Amino acid sequence: MTLVNPYLNFNGTTEEAFNFYKSVFGGEFAMVMRFKDTPGCENMPEVEQNHIMHIALPIGSNVIMGTDVPKSMEQVTFGSSVSLSVSVDSREEANRVYNALADGGKATMPMNDMFWGDYYGMLTDKFDIQWMISYSEKYANPA
Known part of the structure; x- marks a missing residue:
């Protein structure tokens, strides 16, 4: 794959x-x-x-x-074009990862139950990297 x-x-x-x-x-x-x-x-x-x-x-x-990136090259400009999405195995793990990454950063959307069924949150870490954290009970515990 x-x-x-x-x-x-x-x-x-x-x-x-x-x-x-x-x-x-x-x-x-x-x-x-x-x-x-x-x-x-x-x-x-x-x-x-x-x-x-x-x-x-x-x-x-x-x-x-x-x-x-060496200073002799064009320096990195952080923006909103890319987010790293992390899917975890439990609500507890979602909270742990979210809180750890948000430490020193900026919470954009606190972890919460979403209309599509996931437990989800967004943040920008202290290095200006955007993250999306999600837990889906549907995929973690298939019927």
Whole structure:
């Protein structure tokens, strides 16, 4: 099966963001590469040498990945064009994930029962990444 995995770009905060996501979702990094260990990056400014060139954190069957965009490239502008959607196995897990991601961020829509049947909420985390958290009793406990 084909998987689509999100790749997140940051302006120098990738390591902090991914350590935060690891604290929320658990697991271990599948890969961490820094610019200083990457051929062709020897002439980057010293401050950027320790930035993340590539990082990967498995979450369930998916992997979120990311990078720090060097200042010599166009800097990342955060907006509203993409949200990461997380489906969990219980209302308790939905609340835990929502509250953890919202810490230091902005709650857009608190967790609540929705007209389509899901328990659902939206937020923007402290790194300006938008998240949608949902639990569907229909899919968790099929009749």
